[in-house]
Amino acid sequence: MNLTEFSKSAGAAVGMNVDRITVRGGKPLKGSIQMKGAKNLVTKAMVAALLGEGPSELRSVPEISDVRVVQGLLELHGVSVERDGDTLRLDPANVRTAHETSINAHAGSSRIPILFCGPLLHQLGEAFIPDLGGCHIGDRPIDFHLDVLRNFGAVVEKLPSGIRMTAPNGLHGAKIALPYPSVGATEQVLLGAVRAKGRTELANAAVEPEIMDLIAILQKMGAEIQVDTDRTIRIEGVDKLVGYSHTALFDRNEAASWACAALATDGDIFLEGARQPEMTTFLNVFRKAGGAFRIQDDGIRFWHPGGALKPVVVETDVHPGFMTDWQQPLVVALTKAEGISIVHETVYEQRFGFTEALVEMGAYIQIHTDCLGSHACRFGQRNYEHSAVIAGPVELHGADITVPDLRGGFSHLVAALTAAGTSHISNVGIIARGYERFIEKLEALGADFDVEG
Numbered sequence: 048m049n050l051t052e053f054s055k056s057a058g059a060a061v062g063m064n065v066d067r068i069t070v071r072g073g074k075p076l077k078g079s080i081q082m083k084g085a086k087n088l089v090t091k092a093m094v095a096a097l098l099g100e101g102p103s104e105l106r107s108v109p110e111i112s113d114v115r116v117v118q119g120l121l122e123l124h125g126v127s128v129e130r131d132g133d134t135l136r137l138d139p140a141n142v143r144t145a146h147e148t149s150i151n152a153h154a155g156s157s158r159i160p161i162l163f164c165g166p167l168l169h170q171l172g173e174a175f176i177p178d179l180g181g182c183h184i185g186d187r188p189i190d191f192h193l194d195v196l197r198n199f200g201a202v203v204e205k206l207p208s209g210i211r212m213t214a215p216n217g218l219h220g221a222k223i224a225l226p227y228p229s230v231g232a233t234e235q236v237l238l239g240a241v242r243a244k245g246r247t248e249l250a251n252a253a254v255e256p257e258i259m260d261l262i263a264i265l266q267k268m269g270a271e272i273q274v275d276t277d278r279t280i281r282i283e284g285v286d287k288l289v290g291y292s293h294t295a296l297f298d299r300n301e302a303a304s305w306a307c308a309a310l311a312t313d314g315d316i317f318l319e320g321a322r323q324p325e326m327t328t329f330l331n332v333f334r335k336a337g338g339a340f341r342i343q344d345d346g347i348r349f350w351h352p353g354g355a356l357k358p359v360v361v362e363t364d365v366h367p368g369f370m371t372d373w374q375q376p377l378v379v380a381l382t383k384a385e386g387i388s389i390v391h392e393t394v395y396e397q398r399f400g401f402t403e404a405l406v407e408m409g410a411y412i413q414i415h416t417d418c419l420g421s422h423a424c425r426f427g428q429r430n431y432e433h434s435a436v437i438a439g440p441v442e443l444h445g446a447d448i449t450v451p452d453l454r455g456g457f458s459h460l461v462a463a464l465t466a467a468g469t470s471h472i473s474n475v476g477i478i479a480r481g482y483e484r485f486i487e488k489l490e491a492l493g494a495d496f497d498v499e500g
């Protein structure tokens with residue numbers, strides 16, 4: 048089936064129903080594509096709409112499967128969600144308790160259900176949280192989330208089918224210190240504290256740009272939130288919040304991925320809507336590795352300027368460090384750099400599974416349990432394979448690959464696009480969790496491939 052025929056089938060336009068893709072590598076990706084709102088903000092902004100007394104409007108919403116999962120869950124809870132182009136209108140006027148079985152059926156592959164707790168406890172006095180999805184890149188416990196909710200006064204009951212919560216006396220503010228600046232746990236605090244009784248102080252909070260954009264949304268709704276220079280967040284609970292109107296921050300993770308695709312394929316891609324401030328750390332590494340970029344008012348152009356790529360040493364970290372979701376496509380580009388590169392993953396303990404396929408394609412990558420970085424991280428003494436050494440340059444060759452997770456999957460696509468010969472990639476539907484219309488974007492950039500349902 049060719050792409051035009053395929054695009055006629057439901058869901059194919061956004062890549063959600065695509066299972067297998069055959070890629071003939073060697074063509075540079077060239078052209079212009081548009082960035083939309085960040086998966087890691089939009090889905091949380093949708094949950095925040097539950098807290099308002101009136102409807103909210105969210106613009107620049109990408110067509111990705113995580114948005115569909117959250118939309119389904121909101122609808123199950125009585126929230127009306129209407130899409131008009133890139134805009135979502137969310138009205139929580141008829142919010143109600145949903146049946147556990149239906150919640151489990153709709154939870155899908157996302158981790159966002161855990162963030163429904165605070166808003167549902169405020170609105171309904173109870174919440175049910177299914178087993179969570181998300182990428183399998185480590186244990187991904189939710190202990191910080193549950194501690195936060197207990198601190199707010201929630202009663203947590205673990206059931207075989209999920210977690211049930213109640214708040215017999217409502218939620219009250221609390222003094223909380225996170226053991227690690229978790230993005231999700233920080234959002235859990237924000238979404239719970241804004242309408243809790245009294246004051247909340249959160250020490251060691253995460254301050255990723257997506258969190259700052261969520262804070263901007265909550266402020267528009269009437270919340271009182273202050274972020275201190277030492278990453279302490281103080282929230283004064285209010286009785287009532289109103290709906291918001293907001294244009295979502297662009298997806299800097301998607302932008303970094305396509306930038307690496309340009310570098311690895313000797314290509315040249317303009318990312319309309321990408322912005323410099325949220326990507327400063329990425330841009331530094333991209334330039335060190337031999338990539339070129341030009342910042343424009345309406346986006347950023349990324350390209351391979353010719354000559355050899357250079358090896359780099361990178362440590363992933365919380366913001367403003369190098370984002371863990373950026374390393375996978377970068378690793379593919381680094382297989383082409385002249386020399387030894389090192390990537391020390393300090394956010395997730397098992398995020399190098401995707402490199403096995405790259406090795407099959409001819410890459411020289413070794414994974415180590417030691418901390419190969421400038422500081423020892425949480426995983427160094429615990430035998431986790433969390434440091435990668437990449438030796439280049441190599442010419443990758445085509446292979447049969449199965450996508451393991453979202454970012455790993457995108458990096459496999461990039462590897463196949465840069466490889467000599469043909470690759471068959473299965474399970475590519477996962478990529479639609481976070482990459483809007485990636486099939487159409489690949490076509491627009493001149494990639495040579497066929498899709499199968």
Ligand SMILES: CC(=O)N[C@H]1[C@@H](OP(=O)(O)OP(=O)(O)OC[C@H]2O[C@@H](n3ccc(=O)[nH]c3=O)[C@H](O)[C@@H]2O)O[C@H](CO)[C@@H](O)[C@@H]1O
Pocket residue numbers: 086087088158185186187188189190191192193227228229230231232253371372394395396
């Ligand atoms: C939907 C979304 O926004 N996903 C992003 C979010 O994931 P997510 O919010 O799940 O990531 P966290 O920041 O919470 O996780 C960071 C670390 O904290 C640990 N941890 C977290 C919670 C907890 O209760 N206990 C615990 O030990 C995790 O196992 C991990 O090692 O931030 C990550 C780090 O920037 C990104 O890679 C993900 O793309």
Ligand SMILES: C=C(OP(=O)(O)O)C(=O)O
Pocket residue numbers: 157158180181182184300372453454481
């Ligand atoms: C790990 C990721 O997402 P999630 O937390 O939704 O699994 C990601 O976006 O790379």
